[in-house]
Amino acid sequence: MPEGDSVWRAANQLHQALAGQVLLASDFRVPRFATLNLAGWTIIEVVPRGKHLLMRVAGPGDKRLTIHSHLKMEGTWQVYPPGGKWRKPGYTARCVLRTKAADAVGFSLGLLEVVATADEDSIVGFLGPDLLGPDWDPDEAERRVRAAPEIPVGVALLDQRNLAGIGNIYRCEACFLSGVHPATPVSDVADLGTMMTDAKQLLEVNLGPGRRVTILNARGMPVGRMAGRPGYWVYRREHQPCLKCGTPIRRGLLGRHNGEEERDIYFCPQCQPVPS
Ligand SMILES: [Zn+2]
Structure with missing residues (x-):
């Protein structure tokens, strides 16, 4: 699954290239x-939603349509100069949009429809508050997560009906930053607010260029992006030492x-005890 920041960046790039075209x-x-066939139609805007x-x-006649796509596992949108050579195999293209300014091609999209x-x-009405959206509402997100107290918090955070983007x-x-094992039931997590605030900050730090990292210093600067430093605390770091306590x-x-x-x-068994 893509993270919300990937979708935000894709939407931003498409909007810059295509809006008004x-x-x-x-x-x-x-x-x-x-x-x-949408030839002659004008692209108004491209927005991410979760x-x-x-x-x-x-x-014509101010008719409005929305091209809805979801990247799922492999999907990507790429922008090319008009007639530019694609960097992905043609048979994986699902949507091709040509304008005078740029071509946009959606490859291996998990979902493509026009409504x-x-x-x-x-x-998208089923989605919970969007961590990167103008409608972000931490109280509503927490209310939705807490509505199912027996669900592991790691599952609840991924459920886009609770909050969108993670x-x-x-x-x-x-979960690591809060010292909470992902299998911990929601009812046993005292401070969900901090966990969601952390996730929002990490998403926002990664909206710009550079590789995705989650290790920030006290001022929120992404120190994980420095050469030779790990980018993540735990993700895909199996067997490597915890950066806080050294436990594998x-x-x-x-x-x-x-x-x-x-x-x-991925978790540190010392910093994030497995729930009993
Ligand atoms: Zn640790």
Whole structure:
């Protein structure tokens, strides 16, 4: 799953390149929209909503449509100069949009559909408050998480119906920063607010260029980006020493609540005791 910051960056790049541009051609390489042609339509804006990307376009008679995509595991949007050579195999392209200023190609998108903009709520209305959105509401996010007190906090943080934007990296790192094992039931987590604030800060630090890191100094500067330093506290650091206590980091699996797939978790068994 992408983290919310990847989707935010993709939306920002697409918005910079395409907002205000008229589509010269569109090509939706999914059966349901294969015959849809948006040539002549104007791209109004591209906005992220949690891990969903919404590209709003206006057509004849001020008709409004939204091209909705989700990157899922492998998906990516790339922007090229008009007619530029793609860096990914053509057969993985799912959506091709051509304008005078730039071409945008969505490769291996996990989901691609076009809906009336007025119906956007039917696709993203279920999402909880967006950590990177203008609507971020920590109280509402906490209310939603606490509504299921028996759920492991690591599962609750990934559930986009509670709060939108956290993927596996940030849930592992936010749990570490709070000294809470991801399998700990929500009811046993005293300070959910700090955990969500940490996740939001980490997402925001990674909206700019440079590799993704979660190790910040006291002033919030990403020291993990310095050469030779690890970028993450625990994520994918199995067997390596905890950066706080030296205990080897462990990997485990968490999931299978409400039918979610199991996902890797990384934690320090000393700093984040396994719940009894
Ligand atoms: Zn530790």
